Amino acid sequence: MSSEQKIIEQLLRAGCGDFVLCGGARNAGLIAQLEAAEGLQIWKHFEERGAAFFALGRVKDHAQPCAVVTTSGTAVAECLPAVIEAFYTNKPLIVLSADRPAEFRGSGAPQAIEQEEIFGDYAARNIEEWDGHGPLHLNVPLEEGAVESESWPAQVDGFLAKRLPFEVRDLLKFFDDGVFKGIIAMVGGLELEDREDVFYFLKELGIPVIADINSGIRETLGELLVPEQAFKGNLPGRVLRLGEVPIGRLWRDLEEHPEVEVLSVCRNGLPGLARSSQVIHAEVGRVIRGLGAVAAVGDVRDDFPRARPFWTRFDERLESFPDSEPGLVSLLSVYATTGESLFIGNSLPVREWNDFGQRRTPYAQVFANRGANGIDGQLSTWLGATAETVDAWGVFGDLTTLYDLAAPAMLPQVEQKGRVLVVINNGGGQIFKKLPRLEGLSEVQRAAIVQPQEVRLKSWAEMWGMGYVRIASREEFDLLEPGEKTLLVELCPDLDQSEAF
Numbered sequence: 001m002s003s004e005q006k007i008i009e010q011l012l013r014a015g016c017g018d019f020v021l022c023g024g025a026r027n028a029g030l031i032a033q034l035e036a037a038e039g040l041q042i043w044k045h046f047e048e049r050g051a052a053f054f055a056l057g058r059v060k061d062h063a064q065p066c067a068v069v070t071t072s073g074t075a076v077a078e079c080l081p082a083v084i085e086a087f088y089t090n091k092p093l094i095v096l097s098a099d100r101p102a103e104f105r106g107s108g109a110p111q112a113i114e115q116e117e118i119f120g121d122y123a124a125r126n127i128e129e130w131d132g133h134g135p136l137h138l139n140v141p142l143e144e145g146a147v148e149s150e151s152w153p154a155q156v157d158g159f160l161a162k163r164l165p166f167e168v169r170d171l172l173k174f175f176d177d178g179v180f181k182g183i184i185a186m187v188g189g190l191e192l193e194d195r196e197d198v199f200y201f202l203k204e205l206g207i208p209v210i211a212d213i214n215s216g217i218r219e220t221l222g223e224l225l226v227p228e229q230a231f232k233g234n235l236p237g238r239v240l241r242l243g244e245v246p247i248g249r250l251w252r253d254l255e256e257h258p259e260v261e262v263l264s265v266c267r268n269g270l271p272g273l274a275r276s277s278q279v280i281h282a283e284v285g286r287v288i289r290g291l292g293a294v295a296a297v298g299d300v301r302d303d304f305p306r307a308r309p310f311w312t313r314f315d316e317r318l319e320s321f322p323d324s325e326p327g328l329v330s331l332l333s334v335y336a337t338t339g340e341s342l343f344i345g346n347s348l349p350v351r352e353w354n355d356f357g358q359r360r361t362p363y364a365q366v367f368a369n370r371g372a373n374g375i376d377g378q379l380s381t382w383l384g385a386t387a388e389t390v391d392a393w394g395v396f397g398d399l400t401t402l403y404d405l406a407a408p409a410m411l412p413q414v415e416q417k418g419r420v421l422v423v424i425n426n427g428g429g430q431i432f433k434k435l436p437r438l439e440g441l442s443e444v445q446r447a448a449i450v451q452p453q454e455v456r457l458k459s460w461a462e463m464w465g466m467g468y469v470r471i472a473s474r475e476e477f478d479l480l481e482p483g484e485k486t487l488l489v490e491l492c493p494d495l496d497q498s499e500a501f
C-alpha cells in the first residue's frame with residue numbers, strides 16, 4: 001500500500017467520506033487516489049482558503065468530518081482561518097497536507113515551509129489523539145513518485161465524536177437560590193441537534209430569552225423573546241448562556257458587570273468572558289435532557305412588560321424609515337422565510353436581524369460562522385453548508401463579500417436552484433459607525449476604519465454567471481425572483497434614513 005493509500009484509509013476509518021481537493025504537484029498522488037475512489041463525496045477548488053471554509057460548511061451541514069487536501073507550502077497556511085473557526089465551534093474539519101520529505105525541513109528549498117505544527121494548538125496532530133470535537137491536521141511527507149489512477153471502492157466507517165463529560169448539578173444549583181434577582185437566558189448559535197431540547201427547556205422555565213437568529217429558535221419563542229435593549233441599565237442577577245457566544249452588545253457589557261452571575265453551557269468549554277463566570281463544557285441538548293423535568297421559574301421581575309414597548313418602538317421606527325438598513329433587513333427577513341435555509345455572515349446583519357427581523361415564522365434552517373468573528377470565508381462556508389440545498393439564502397455585508405470574491409468558483413458544483421445571495425451594500429464596514437468610541441474621529445480617520453468602497457457588484461455577478469438585481473427600497477422587493485441559477489441581490493439601504501433611524 002502506498003503512503004497515500006495508508007493515510008486515506010485512516011481517514012475513511014475515522015468516518016471522513018467528504019473531501020475538498022486543491023490540486024498541486026506534491027499532493028497529486030492523494031488527489032488521484034481520492035478522485036478514483038468510488039463512494040466518496042468529492043469537491044474541487046483552486047484556492048485553499050475558500051476550500052477550507054467550504055469544507056467547514058460541509059461539516060456544518062452533515063455533522064461529519066470533511067477534509068481539505070492541500071499541496072505543500074503556503075497552501076497549508078491558507079487553511080489557518082478556517083481551522084481557527086472550526087476550533088472555536090468544535091467542528092471536525094480535517095486538513096490533509098502533503099509535505100516534502102523530512103530532509104527538506106529548514107532547507108528553504110522551493111515550496112518547503114515548516115508545516116508540521118503550523119496550526120499550533122488549534123488542531124490535533126494525529127488521528128489517535130483526536131476526539132472528533134475540533135480540527136485535525138494530518139501532514140504527510142510524500143515523494144513525488146508515479147501517480148496511481150485505478151478506481152477502487154472506498155469504505156467509510158461511521159464517525160463518532162467522544163462524548164463530553166459534565167455535571168448536571170452545576171446547572172441545577174444555578175436555579176437554586178437568588179433567582180429573585182432575576183434570571184434571563186441568552187442563546188447564541190446552537191447545533192441543530194440541540195435546538196429542540198433548548199426550546200422546550202426555555203418554554204418550561206418561562207424566563208425572558210434573548211435569542212440570536214442563528215440559535216434557530218428565535219421565532220419560536222413568542223412572548224419569551226425580549227430585545228436585549230430592555231436590559232440596558234437594568235441587568236438581571238443571573239444570565240444563563242446556552243450555545244455559542246451571543247453576538248449582541250449586552251454580552252460584551254457583562255464583562256464590566258462581574259456582579260451578574262453567568263453560567264455558560266457550551267460545546268467549546270470557553271466562558272466567552274474574560275472575567276470570572278461558570279462553564280459547563282458539554283453538548284447543550286444532552287445537559288438539558290440530563291436535567292429531566294424542570295420547575296417553572298417564570299419572570300420574577302417585570303422584564304416581559306418592560307420588553308414590549310421596545311418591540312413597539314422598533315416597529316414605529318421601521319415604518320418611519322422604511323428604506324433604512326433596518327427597514328430593508330426587516331422586509332428581507334419576511335422574504336427569506338420562503339427559503340430552505342438561511343445563512344447570515346457578519347455581525348451587523350445578525351444584530352439587525354435579531355432586533356428587526358420578523359418574529360413569527362421560524363426558518364427551516366439557520367447557520368452562521370461566529371466562532372472567531374472573522375468576516376473571511378463567509379460565502380465559502382455558506383456554499384459548503386448548503387451545497388445540496390435548494391432555495392438557500394445567504395446574507396453578507398459588502399466588505400465581507402469582497403473578502404471572499406473567489407467563493408462563487410464553487411457554484412457549478414453546488415445546488416443553485418432558488419439560491420439567493422444577498423449583499424447588503426452600505427459602502428463599507430458600517431458596524432464601525434455605531435461604535436461610540438469612534439465618534440470623535442475626523443472623516444479621514446473614520447474612513448480608514450470604515451473603508452468605504454464603490455465596486456460594481458453587478459460585474460462580479462456577471463463574472464461568475466449569477467443573476468443580478470439591485471434593491472434600494474421596499475417597493476423594489478417585487479423584483480426579487482429566485483430562479484434556476486444563483487441570484488445576487490444587491491441591497492442598497494438609504495444611508496440618510498439609516499442614520500436617522
Ligand SMILES: Cc1ncc(C[n+]2csc(CCOP(=O)(O)OP(=O)(O)O)c2C)c(N)n1
Nearest residue numbers: 348373374375397398399400428429430431
Ligand atoms: C478577517 C477579519 N478582518 C477584519 C475584521 C474586523 N471587522 C469586523 S466587521 C468588519 C466590517 C464588515 O463590513 P461589511 O461586511 O461591509 O458589513 P457591515 O458592517 O457594513 O454590515 C471588519 C473589517 C474581522 N472581523 N475579520
